[in-house]
Amino acid sequence: MALIERLYQSAANAGLTVRCRWFPASGGAAKTQQVGFSAPDDTILDGLALNTDYAITYPASVFVGLAARDTVVIGSVTYQVRDVRAVADGSEMRAKLTRL
Numbered sequence: 001m002a003l004i005e006r007l008y009q010s011a012a013n014a015g016l017t018v019r020c021r022w023f024p025a026s027g028g029a030a031k032t033q034q035v036g037f038s039a040p041d042d043t044i045l046d047g048l049a050l051n052t053d054y055a056i057t058y059p060a061s062v063f064v065g066l067a068a069r070d071t072v073v074i075g076s077v078t079y080q081v082r083d084v085r086a087v088a089d090g091s092e093m094r095a096k097l098t099r100l
Contacts, residue, residue, distance in 0.1 A: 003091075004092050005061060008059050019034060020032065020035040020037070020058075020072050020074050021073045022070060022071075023070065024065065024066075025069045028065075031063065033062045033063060035057060035063075036056060036057040036058065040052050040053065054096070056072065057095075058092070059091065060090060060091050060092060063093070066093070067081065068081050078099075079098060080097065082097060
């Protein structure tokens, strides 16, 4: 298990992640993982800025193939993926979401 997966596992054990279910637009099988989740009005950069987007972060080894127009469900709320980008060295991904 790589460092990023261990980090997310520790965060999940501490209750810092949320359960996310991914439904590929291509019709593939749905997958569920623990992810980081940010919503509008969350502070970022240690309180120096205000986040205005819904977004999830996750290890690149999970949700392989997550792409724009796919849907994810967090809690009981459905979101559509707008954009997926690698973070830093590519071991972590960030997907911007739109609430449906």
